[in-house]
Amino acid sequence: xxxxxxxxxxxxxxxxxxxxxxxxxxxxxxxxxxxxxxxxxxxxxxxxxxxxxxxxxxxxxxxxxxxxxxxxxxxxxxxxxxxxxxxxxxxxxxxxxxxxxxxxxxxxxxxxxxxxxxxxxxxxxxxxxxxxxxxxxxxxxxxxxxxxxxxxxxxxxxxxxxxxxxxxxxxxxxxxxxxxxxxxxxxxxxxxxxxxxxxxxxxxxxxxxxxxxxxxxxxxxxxxxxxxxxxxxxxxxxxxxxxxxxxxxxxxxxxxxxxxxxxxxxx
Amino acid sequence: xxxxxxxxxxxxxxxxxxxxxxxxxxxxxxxxxxxxxxxxxxxxxxxxxxxxxxxxxxxxxxxxxxxxxxxxxxxxxxxxxxxxxxxxxxxxxxxxxxxxxxxxxxxxxxxxxxxxxxxxxxxxxxxxxxxxxxxxxxxxxxxxxxxxxxxxxxxxxxxxxxxxxxxxxxxxxxxxxxxxxxxxxxxxxxxxxxxxxxxxxxxxxxxxxxxxxxxxxxxxxxxxxxxxxxxxxxxxxxxxxxxxxxxxxxxxxxxxxxxxxxxxxxxxxxxxxxxxxxxxxxxxxxx
Numbered sequence: 001x002x003x004x005x006x007x008x009x010x011x012x013x014x015x016x017x018x019x020x021x022x023x024x025x026x027x028x029x030x031x032x033x034x035x036x037x038x039x040x041x042x043x044x045x046x047x048x049x050x051x052x053x054x055x056x057x058x059x060x061x062x063x064x065x066x067x068x069x070x071x072x073x074x075x076x077x078x079x080x081x082x083x084x085x086x087x088x089x090x091x092x093x094x095x096x097x098x099x100x101x102x103x104x105x106x107x108x109x110x111x112x113x114x115x116x117x118x119x120x121x122x123x124x125x126x127x128x129x130x131x132x133x134x135x136x137x138x139x140x141x142x143x144x145x146x147x148x149x150x151x152x153x154x155x156x157x158x159x160x161x162x163x164x165x166x167x168x169x170x171x172x173x174x175x176x177x178x179x180x181x182x183x184x185x186x187x188x189x190x191x192x193x194x195x196x197x198x199x200x201x202x203x204x205x206x207x208x209x210x211x212x213x214x215x216x217x218x219x220x221x222x223x224x225x226x227x228x229x230x231x232x233x234x235x236x237x238x239x240x241x242x243x244x245x246x247x248x249x250x251x252x253x254x255x256x257x258x259x260x261x262x263x264x265x266x267x
Numbered sequence: 268x269x270x271x272x273x274x275x276x277x278x279x280x281x282x283x284x285x286x287x288x289x290x291x292x293x294x295x296x297x298x299x300x301x302x303x304x305x306x307x308x309x310x311x312x313x314x315x316x317x318x319x320x321x322x323x324x325x326x327x328x329x330x331x332x333x334x335x336x337x338x339x340x341x342x343x344x345x346x347x348x349x350x351x352x353x354x355x356x357x358x359x360x361x362x363x364x365x366x367x368x369x370x371x372x373x374x375x376x377x378x379x380x381x382x383x384x385x386x387x388x389x390x391x392x393x394x395x396x397x398x399x400x401x402x403x404x405x406x407x408x409x410x411x412x413x414x415x416x417x418x419x420x421x422x423x424x425x426x427x428x429x430x431x432x433x434x435x436x437x438x439x440x441x442x443x444x445x446x447x448x449x450x451x452x453x454x455x456x457x458x459x460x461x462x463x464x465x466x467x468x469x470x471x472x473x474x475x476x477x478x479x480x481x482x483x484x485x486x487x488x489x490x491x492x493x494x495x496x497x498x499x500x501x502x503x504x505x506x507x508x509x510x511x512x513x514x515x516x517x518x519x520x521x522x523x524x525x526x527x528x529x530x531x532x533x534x535x536x537x538x539x540x541x542x543x544x545x546x547x548x549x550x551x552x553x554x
Contacts, residue, residue: 014371015369015424039371193476194476207368208367208427211424
């Protein structure tokens with residue numbers, strides 16, 4: 001099983017990579033952080049004796065991706081699985097953010113994901129099944145004030161994945177969209193979860209469990225995977241409310257939590 | 268003047284221990300993970316002991332790359348300022364994580380910080396400890412009892428629980444001390460594990476959340492001051508002939524878990540060498 005992972009040296013990337021390595025899959029890992037990739041490769045080789053290839057790449061740049069693809073083509077690697085994990089978000093309201101950062105959210109979360117998906121699907125192993133994972137977010141299910149660009153970029157992924165799933169059904173490709181709530185991957189993420197209080201801890205998912213279930217599910221069935229009973233309930237209830245009402249509720253809740261969060265951050 | 272290296276020396280047990288050693292006239296080298304905390308700890312100690320020989324190095328020991336970097340710095344410093352000798356290395360750094368989180372290598376953070384960091388640092392500093400026929404002391408915990416090593420899933424990827432991860436990492440500490448004694452006690456180096464008891468520190472409130480944070484906030488109120496366990500570390504270093512025990516609580520030997528066997532100690536030692544990409548060498552000089 002040859003697996004391609006983007007954003008591999010981040011928290012979720014490392015967990016998915018470890019899950020795949022523990023199953024004996026061969027890994028091709030990419031991330032913009034070259035040092036992180038190198039450390040992860042070393043760790044996976046030592047822990048699991050895994051077969052790992054890494055290549056640092058800025059997937060928002062055509063040239064950078066082309067160089068990586070040339071390397072792949074030169075060695076003739078073909079893939080059975082793709083995890084689109086690379087993604088980014090910046091805290092703060094639309095106007096408080098630098099214009100460049102806002103645009104970067106779309107160019108990484110959307111454009112780069114399309115670029116990689118196209119490239120790796122074109123390099124799938126022939127005659128075999130292919131598993132394709134998009135890491136979207138619970139945020140993709142609603143319009144989210146104060147996370148407007150991020151939520152919309154993830155919305156793109158959720159809808160795109162659903163449509164692509166139909167296109168590729170007959171081609172033996174399973175498409176899974178992962179929509180997690182909060183993932184405790186970094187110190188920053190954890191302080192953010194803490195600032196949201198009760199709702200923060202209820203919607204937080206266990207990283208190791210999400211990694212296991214994602215790798216498990218994408219090979220069995222396609223569709224939407226929302227980890228956590230509370231998150232599934234929230235997303236179900238959300239279907240009965242008009243989107244404008246949901247946006248208003250989220251704005252109210254988030255503006256309070258963010259104030260608190262920014263306060264504790266500056267302490 | 269004898270040199271002591273203490274990790275996690277900016278707060279809690281590490282800080283209290285650093286202060287005790289300074290008071291006894293030792294040269295103290297502390298390691299802390301933020302510059303601010305290191306400066307603050309140094310100031311505190313200097314305000315009590317203006318003549319203190321105390322220096323701090325900054326390193327996030329959870330990451331192996333950081334252990335290597337700070338070890339490089341320590342080597343230079345110890346060669347230039349401490350006659351190339353370390354009399355005692357106190358592997359005290361430790362933490363709790365509410366969730367499964369990993370280091371850059373993809374290693375579970377409690378295992379990496381509470382055990383691998385000590386394993387790696389001891390490896391790097393061993394030549395200097397050997398020069399002083401010194402001692403290595405781990406901050407262990409009585410919670411190492413009642414748990415077995417999860418050999419098949421050491422990082423607890425298949426079922427993480429903060430307390431299980433903590434207990435296992437503390438079992439690792441005492442197994443590591445046992446393994447060091449098996450390898451190097453004939454060379455004049457001794458290793459110990461100290462049970463500090465329940466101590467009022469912030470260990471369960473750093474980088475944790477929700478339940479762990481809450482439980483620890485309630486529990487730590489029943490803990491003793493960190494100055495109490497600090498005595499045990501000083502006691503173990505002040506004895507002229509190295510004490511023969513392995514596990515100490517309030518300056519006295521204590522019974523340890525039945526899981527502390529030569530087999531387990533060697534198994535952990537081999538695994539840790541593999542995970543750190545190192546090989547402890549045999550020491551030449553036998554006593």
